[in-house]
Amino acid sequence: MARKISYQQAISEAMDQEMARDQTVIVMGEDVAGGAGTPGEEDAWGGVLGVTKGLFHKYPGRVIDTPISESGYVGAAVGAACNGLRPVAELMFIDFMGVCFDQIFNQAAKFRYMFGGKAETPVVIRAMYGAGFAAAAQHSQCLYNIFTHIPGLKVVVPSNPYDAKGLLIQSIRDNDPVIFLEHKVLYTMEGEVPEESYAIPFGEANVLREGDDVTIVAFGRMVNFAMEAAGNLQKKGIHCDVIDPRTTSPLDEDTILESVEKTGRLVVVDESHPRCSMASDIAGLVAQKAFGALKAPIEQVTAPHVPVPFSDSLEVLYVPSVARIEAAVTRVKEYS
Amino acid sequence: MSAIHTLTMPKWGLSMQEGKVNGWLKGTGDAIAVGDEILEVESEKIAGAVEAPVAGVLRRQLAAEGDVLPVGGLLGVVAGADVPDAEIDAAVEAFQANFVPPTGDEEESGPAPERIEIDGRRIRFLKRGEGGTPLILVHGFGGDLNNWLFNHEALASERTVYALDLPGHGESAKEVGNGSLETLASTVLGLMDAQGVEVAHLAGHSMGGAVCLKVADMAPQRVASLVLICSAGLGSEINGAYIDGFVTAQDRRALKPLLAQLFADSSLVTRQLVDDMLKYKRLEGVGEALATVAAANFAQGRQRESLAQVPAALGKPVLAIWGQADQIIPAAHAPAAAGAIRVEVLAGQGHMVQMEAANEVNRLIDHFLG
Structure with missing residues (x-):
């Protein structure tokens, strides 16, 4: 039965249901229990924003508070995955990946390839990403593109509660390393989510809205901005396809190309910096494989090539806005 | 004035x-x-x-x-x-x-679906209207009570009308036992028992029609009349490619052309319709439930059980409604139980005739039930 819950609850429920279903699923990370080994255990906080709250008592011994050492516990999670567990390791903010990147891109991502396909590494690394909390340059970045670049990793960027639950369940069941990225501003977003368990396959884009004029491809929080823009544009007579790829790796190229073949116009909305981004990646894909269909230059609506500003008034200007998306769509529509 | x-x-x-x-x-x-x-x-x-x-x-x-x-x-x-x-x-x-437009976050004013336990399974149903001999609406393979979106309320102006989700479907439990018509028909009888309905009119679409025929076969005294819409159970042909494709389809690209076969006007297959169907198909247990029901009833593209003799034996009024352009079960099955059945074939309509030609179907049913 579907009922309305938040993105945060959807993520928590996915871990809960998978831990109940499969004894090998464990959760580890900084403060994922919260106060383990101290008198605070009783009302364990469950992560900095409470996403893992309740799991510590429900699954004794399977929710592990780790030292503040990402290189240590992410490495331990990767090793545990190689030895039969399905760890869900939480890297509090994606910005901290620098200190454990070797464990991710040189170890987890390479095992299947380097051991002749015999090794499986079913580890999930969850992390918060994105601007909007005035959390400054070291806690606000949007770095899914960096993981997307690495073969051997699957990268998931859910934009709503329904997708968050189904994609996290798929991530936990997947036999390859998965980077599961949660936009912190979306944690309070509510939506209809079935109580039952369900898995959404990777590499299957969600088409949220259909229109013949312009294709908008957006990721994570930007999907909701794109939908708002498309709603406003419809009132002006511009009809948009809005596509959420849901996973940046694997990428559902067919859905994007089919849409551009219909509309001839593409706007990509990406909260990352513009260089070597999903925006430039998809622009390149379409320029190469759907060139003949294009009626206008491709527009990329991204953050600027600067660190995320701490000042909240500057941060609002930094993040792509509904108005910028509308302007970009209008430009490509009016071009021809 | x-x-x-x-x-x-x-x-x-x-x-x-x-x-x-x-x-x-x-x-x-x-x-x-x-x-x-x-x-x-x-x-x-x-x-x-x-x-x-x-x-x-x-x-x-x-x-x-x-x-x-x-x-x-x-x-x-x-x-x-x-x-x-x-x-x-x-x-x-x-x-x-x-005029104040609805805000969207206010409480829905209409009746909400209820859930009860029947044969150990949680079953969802929606009840509308009051009085008269109740009518029970039974959806087809892969459907749910929302298949009656355009019919339920219209038909409920004169009587109590129930629509249920069969086992394995909609928001009912996904465990279907052997998946046979008998199992599904028992659920309908269980709903009647639980709601204190001794005798009901039954209306079934597609496989739901065969379920209604099965109820009439198992408990003829509980059935006041039958409405069979593009019904299974009256012949052996069925579009096996559709059934198999529907069971195995995993994504939008595979599912959309299949759903298009359900309608004469394939533009009715909206993005949302496909999305809702995918959400249902992803639920734990649905794949197995559909495969079990399909294997029990429609293996190798044939309908396993013929219930064409049931209407004559029942001796109660029976109305068959068919879309002439039905691509799933041929409209030629309608007169299979000739003599015992009144047949209405609607030109230019497909398998989901109760949605595509809702007003016409509602009028036919209302008139038939009196």
């Missing part, structure tokens, strides 16, 4: 918040009879026609093609030819001044 009647955006289903005007089928100044289709409206899920509730003249078209209006928003005005323009303008002004 010649009354002024407002035509407003209908609410098709609990989730509908707004609808788009697809086009007017009647022009300003046209004479309107009760039941005439005046304009076509499209919700997120499906398109349908808005019918005239009264006779008169279409005096105003207040929404243009392509306009999106909230549920309850003013589409047009029907009134007698003798009503002065000034009165109509005043009525429109009064309506618009008082």
Whole structure:
């Protein structure tokens, strides 16, 4: 039965249901229990924003508070995955990946390839990403593109509660390393989510809205901005396809190309910096494989090539806005 | 006094918040009879026609093609030819001044589905209307109670009408036992028992028709009449490619062309319809449930069980309604139980005839039930 819950609850429920279903699923990370080994255990906080709250008592011994050492516990999670567990390791903010990147891109991502396909590494690394909390340059970045670049990793960027639950369940069941990225501003977003368990396959884009004029491809929080823009544009007579790829790796190229073949116009909305981004990646894909269909230059609506500003008034200007998306769509529509 | 009647955006289903005007089928100044289709409206899920509730003249078209209006928003005005323009303008002004669009986050005012335990399974059903001999609506393979979106309320003006989710379907439990018609029919009888319904009219679509025939076979004394819509159980042919494809389809690209086979007008297969179906198919246990039901009833593209003799043996009124262009179960099956069945074949309609030609089907059923 579907009922309305938040993105945060959807993520928590996915871990809960998978831990109940499969004894090998464990959760580890900084403060994922919260106060383990101290008198605070009783009302364990469950992560900095409470996403893992309740799991510590429900699954004794399977929710592990780790030292503040990402290189240590992410490495331990990767090793545990190689030895039969399905760890869900939480890297509090994606910005901290620098200190454990070797464990991710040189170890987890390479095992299947380097051991002749015999090794499986079913580890999930969850992390918060994105601007909007005035959390400054070291806690606000949007770095899914960096993981997307690495073969051997699957990268998931859910934009709503329904997708968050189904994609996290798929991530936990997947036999390859998965980077599961949660936009912190979306944690309070509510939506209809079935109580039952369900898995959404990777590499299957969600088409949220259909229109013949312009294709908008957006990721994570930007999907909701794109939908708002498309709603406003419809009132002006511009009809948009809005596509959420849901996973940046694997990428559902067919859905994007089919849409551009219909509309001839593409706007990509990406909260990352513009260089070597999903925006430039998809622009390149379409320029190469759907060139003949294009009626206008491709527009990329991204953050600027600067660190995320701490000042909240500057941060609002930094993040792509509904108005910028509308302007970009209008430009490509009016071009021809 | 010649009354002024407002035509407003209908609410098709609990989730509908707004609808788009697809086009007017009647022009300003046209004479309107009760039941005439005046304009076509499209919700997120499906398109349908808005019918005239009264006779008169279409005096105003207040929404243009392509306009999106909230549920309850003013589409047009029907009134007698003798009503002065000034009165109509005043009525429109009064309506618009008082109209408050639904906010979307308020509590739904309509009846909510209920859940009960039948044969150890949680079963969802929706009850509307009161009194009379109850009518029970039984959906087909892969469907749910929302397949009756355009029928349920209309039919409930004269009687209690139940629609249920069969085991393995909608929001009912996904465990289906052996998946046989008998198992599914037991659920319908279980719902009747639980609701204290001794005798009911049964209306089934597709596989749901075969389920109704099975109920009539198992407990003829509980059945007042049967309405069989594009029904299984009356012949051996069935579109096996559709059944197998539906069971195995995992994504939008695979599912959409299959769903298009259900409708004569494939443009009715909206993005939302495909998305809702994918959400259902992803639920834990659904794949297995569908495979079990398909194997038990439609293996190798043939219907396993013929119940064509049931109507004659039942000795109660039976109405068969078919879309002539049905691509799943041929309309030629309708007269299979000739003599015992009244047959209505609707030209230009497909398998989901109760959705595509809802008004016509509702009228046929209402007339049949008296």
